[in-house]
Amino acid sequence: MPPVQRGEAYRLGAARWGLRYYDRDGRRRRKSPFPSKSAALRHYRDVIETELRGERAAQPDVTLAEFVDVYLGRHAAAVRARTIATLRDRLRHAVAAFGDVPLRDLERMSDELAAWQARLPERAGHGIAQALRQVLDAAVRWERIARNPAKLAGRNPKPAPRAVRALTRAEVDALAAELPPTYAPLPAFAAATGLRPEEWQALERRDVDRRGGVVNVRRTVSSGEVVELAKTSASRRQVPLSRRALAALDAIPPRLDSPLIFPAPAGGLLNLDNFRRREWAPAVEASGVPRPARIYDLRSTFASHAIAAGVSVFMLARVMGTSIEMIERHYGTLLDGASADVADRLDAHDAEQQRRAEGV
Numbered sequence: 001m002p003p004v005q006r007g008e009a010y011r012l013g014a015a016r017w018g019l020r021y022y023d024r025d026g027r028r029r030r031k032s033p034f035p036s037k038s039a040a041l042r043h044y045r046d047v048i049e050t051e052l053r054g055e056r057a058a059q060p061d062v063t064l065a066e067f068v069d070v071y072l073g074r075h076a077a078a079v080r081a082r083t084i085a086t087l088r089d090r091l092r093h094a095v096a097a098f099g100d101v102p103l104r105d106l107e108r109m110s111d112e113l114a115a116w117q118a119r120l121p122e123r124a125g126h127g128i129a130q131a132l133r134q135v136l137d138a139a140v141r142w143e144r145i146a147r148n149p150a151k152l153a154g155r156n157p158k159p160a161p162r163a164v165r166a167l168t169r170a171e172v173d174a175l176a177a178e179l180p181p182t183y184a185p186l187p188a189f190a191a192a193t194g195l196r197p198e199e200w201q202a203l204e205r206r207d208v209d210r211r212g213g214v215v216n217v218r219r220t221v222s223s224g225e226v227v228e229l230a231k232t233s234a235s236r237r238q239v240p241l242s243r244r245a246l247a248a249l250d251a252i253p254p255r256l257d258s259p260l261i262f263p264a265p266a267g268g269l270l271n272l273d274n275f276r277r278r279e280w281a282p283a284v285e286a287s288g289v290p291r292p293a294r295i296y297d298l299r300s301t302f303a304s305h306a307i308a309a310g311v312s313v314f315m316l317a318r319v320m321g322t323s324i325e326m327i328e329r330h331y332g333t334l335l336d337g338a339s340a341d342v343a344d345r346l347d348a349h350d351a352e353q354q355r356r357a358e359g360v
Contacts, residue, residue, distance in 0.1 A: 007044030009037045016073065019044055024052055035073035064106055064135075065099035067144065071135050082223040090131035093120065106136075107145040110152035117153055129156045161330045165297040166304035167191065171289045178283035181253055183275075186262055187298060189248035193239050194302030194320045197295050201270050202226045204259040208249060214238040215245075217321065226269065235321040303331050 007021040018032030019040040031048075034040040062070070068091050076084050097116050098106060106113075117129050133150045140148050167175075172191050176184045190200055193215060202219040209216060217237050219226050229236040241249075249261070258267035264274075276295060284293045299320070306316050317324045 007041060007048060009034075009040040009044075011037075016076070019048075021048055033073055033077050035069050039070070039073075061102045061104055062144070063100050063102055065095050067103055067139060068095055068099075068135055071138050080222055080227070085223070087131050087134075090124075090128045091135065093128045094132040094135075103139055103144050107147060107149050110149040113150055114153035117150075117156070123159045126156055126158050164300050164304065164331060165293065167289070167293065167297055167301045171287070171293075172298070172301065174287040174289055175283050175293070178286040179279055182265070183262065183279055185248040185251040188251075189245055190295075190298035191301040191305075192242050192245035192248060194299050194306070195239065196220070196299060196321075197272055198222070199235075199321075200262055201260075201272060203261045205261060206259065208241070208261075209238075210241075210246070212238075213241050215241055221269065221272075224269070224271075234318075234323075237318065237321050239319055300330075303327070307331060 007019050010018050010020060012018050012033055016033040016035070017037050017040045018030055019034065020028065020030045021044060023029050031043070032040075034043060072084055072088060072091075075087070094116075098109075098113075101109070113132075117125065120128050129150065133148060133156065136145070136148045136150050139145045167187075172187045175187045179186065186200070190197075193200075195203070195215075195217065198221040199217050199219075201221045203215070203217075204219075207216045207218060215238070217229070217235065217239060219228055220235065221227070252261060255263065255267070257263075260267075260269070262270055264270045272295070280295055284291060303316065303320065306319070311319075313324050313327050317327050320327070
């Protein structure tokens with residue numbers, strides 16, 4: 001048997017390694033990422049080298065905690081750091097409970113997983129259980145286990161959506177009156193466009209197209225940094241500017257030290273946590289607007305008013321950069337009310353068509 005070459009590990013970046021080797025036909029191959037150099041070389045020894053000899057690779061057994069590290073290391077190459085941080089935070093619950101259990105033993109523990117899932121926090125439980133399902137799905141794909149025990153444990157229902165809070169125009173104006181002049185136009189603008197807080201945080205003056213009557217949503221804030229949205233992302237979109245939105249833009253005090261529309265006092269990116277604590281909460285208290293009144297309620301206010309104005313669910317989803325399913329899930333009650341006059345609209349349309357046909 002000809003000798004098999006040793007794989008070579010190489011660094012991709014902080015805590016990320018790749019593996020390169022030659023396949024049986026002499027072609028250069030690469031595989032990545034791995035969380036460490038030793039993990040890359042171990043994969044070569046346990047999997048690649050065995051395949052080069054024409055044998056079926058025997059997958060070494062690993063614990064859930066070890067596999068979570070491998071999965072997050074590979075997943076990090078394709079998603080944002082914030083996504084990995086969220087996954088890691090959710091997975092810590094499963095790791096605390098089953099981290100030292102080998103995957104092949106965990107595969108037979110669907111009953112234990114069902115009992116664990118039943119004890120999870122009511123609202124956060126869905127995301128925690130979903131993260132474990134995602135990791136174990138990868139374990140099935142990578143032939144570490146034959147089936148996903150988290151799915152065998154039973155359904156993972158989503159929690160009921162939070163009650164929608166739509167602010168009245170008087171409440172929006174009352175909040176604006178209590179905010180500093182720099183941020184006084186913010187409530188009206190956010191309520192008139194439906195932008196997410198992390199979207200208007202990153203908004204720049206060049207994103208406003210007054211001639212076209214739209215604002216271009218091209219960036220968002222993730223983990224405290226401005227991130228360009230992919231051109232294929234549904235979140236990258238054009239939002240129509242109503243007279244209310246344009247009036248809010250006109251009321252923003254001019255600044256030359258920052259391209260941002262709503263910058264921090266020093267001109268940089270606004271820290272939303274600081275803004276919520278230092279400006280928003282005191283404004284809610286002073287305005288007399290019933291609590292809780294969240295910054296995100298301004299987005300819900302836009303959705304509520306758009307539905308009341310007869311904007312279709314399809315168009316509303318496009319403008320808000322979300323899915324029809326999410327609109328129906330969060331604003332279903334409002335949609336039920338908005339559909340009450342559909343028959344009247346259809347009757348009015350039929351009557352108009354009849355008048356035209358009769359030449360009236």
